[in-house]
Amino acid sequence: MELRKLQNLVADFVERTGIDTGEPLRMLDVVSEVGELAKEILKSTEYGKKPFRPTAAWNDELGDVMFSLICLANRTNVDLEAAVLQVLKKYRHRVESKGDVGSGN
Secondary structure (H helix, E strand, O other): OOHHHHHHHHHHHHHHHOOOOOHHHHHHHHHHHHHHHHHHHHHHHOOOOOOOOOOOOHHHHHHHHHHHHHHHHHHOOOOHHHHHHHHHHHHHHHHHHHOOOOOOO
């Protein structure tokens, strides 16, 4: 599914269910969901003692992050497909000019 279609699907769901909220709460939701994803890594690795292996909840948690990020993008009128394509262009330029994608020296 194209990212634009996914954004529309999420927007329709948010509108239908009445779960729209402002940008600050959407951002907090993104951070919260990323924290839950990080917790799955900690559980999987037994806090760094073992190599990472996705847990049973990994897909769900990653999906929650994506849903929250799409909600934030929709709330702020960001076309995620265009944003990701622009970032890829930026990263390609960095790799070509300095050998890595980092923004620092």
